[in-house]
Amino acid sequence: MNRGINFKKKARIVVVDDNYDHLSGIKELIEVESDFEVVAIASSANVGISLIKKFRPELVLMDINMPVMNGYDATKKIRESGKDDAKTIPIYAMTANAFTTDVTAALDAGMNGHIAKPIETDVLYKTLKEAFAKQDALKQKEEA
Numbered sequence: 001m002n003r004g005i006n007f008k009k010k011a012r013i014v015v016v017d018d019n020y021d022h023l024s025g026i027k028e029l030i031e032v033e034s035d036f037e038v039v040a041i042a043s044s045a046n047v048g049i050s051l052i053k054k055f056r057p058e059l060v061l062m063d064i065n066m067p068v069m070n071g072y073d074a075t076k077k078i079r080e081s082g083k084d085d086a087k088t089i090p091i092y093a094m095t096a097n098a099f100t101t102d103v104t105a106a107l108d109a110g111m112n113g114h115i116a117k118p119i120e121t122d123v124l125y126k127t128l129k130e131a132f133a134k135q136d137a138l139k140q141k142e143e144a
Contacts, residue, residue, distance in 0.1 A: 010037040011132050014055060016048030016074070017041075017063035017094065026061065026094075026119060033125055035132075045074035052078060056085065059131055062111070064095040064102075071095070072109035079110040088138070090131045094119065 013030060015038055017023045027038045039055045042048035045066050052060060060078075064071040075091050090113075093106035098116035106114045115127055 011035055011059065011128070012037055012039045012055065012057040013059045013061065013128075014038070014040045014042065014048065014052050014057040015061045016043075016045060016051075016066075016071070017061075018043050018066040019063070022063070022094075022117070026124075029119065029121055029124060030128070033128070036128060045069035045071065049074055049077060049081075052089075053081075053083065057089070058135060059128065060089060060091040061094050061115070062091055064093050064097065064106070071111075072105065075109045075111050088135075090135060092127060092131070 013036055015023055015026050015030075017026070020043065023041045023043065027041055030036045030038050039057055040051040042051050045062075046069060048060070048062065062071040062075060069077075071093055078086055078089070078091065080086070091111045093102075093111045093114045094117055095102060095114070096117040098114070103114040112131065113127060115124060
């Protein structure tokens with residue numbers, strides 16, 4: 001008899017943003033949805049890269065405008081790191097800059113997509129669910 005217990009593993013996410021209010025707000029938004037878990041938050045790109053290596057998340061949300069290293073450069077560094085999943089881990093830009101050129105810059109940097117700030121809950125959930133559905137489809141294809 002099903003007692004409503006869900007044994008499905010939650011999708012693990014790392015959030016990188018230099019604004020603490022954004023970090024905590026996004027973490028709360030994500031964790032309202034029971035399918036997702038924020039395993040780490042980072043307030044700089046360098047710390048984010050370290051946490052991504054440590055926690056090996058299934059998705060990264062990356063702010064673009066950060067001091068020292070921006071999100072584009074951090075994404076390039078992750079992609080070039082040589083780690084097993086470095087080329088395939090979904091990385092999504094988060095930025096208030098939402099022009100077509102900003103979306104193109106995110107894709108050119110190796111990101112998988114773009115989420116405009118302020119983040120709309122329905123857009124965030126839709127983006128996460130689509131990203132994980134694509135990732136699951138790729139894993140099933142590899143296993144076949």
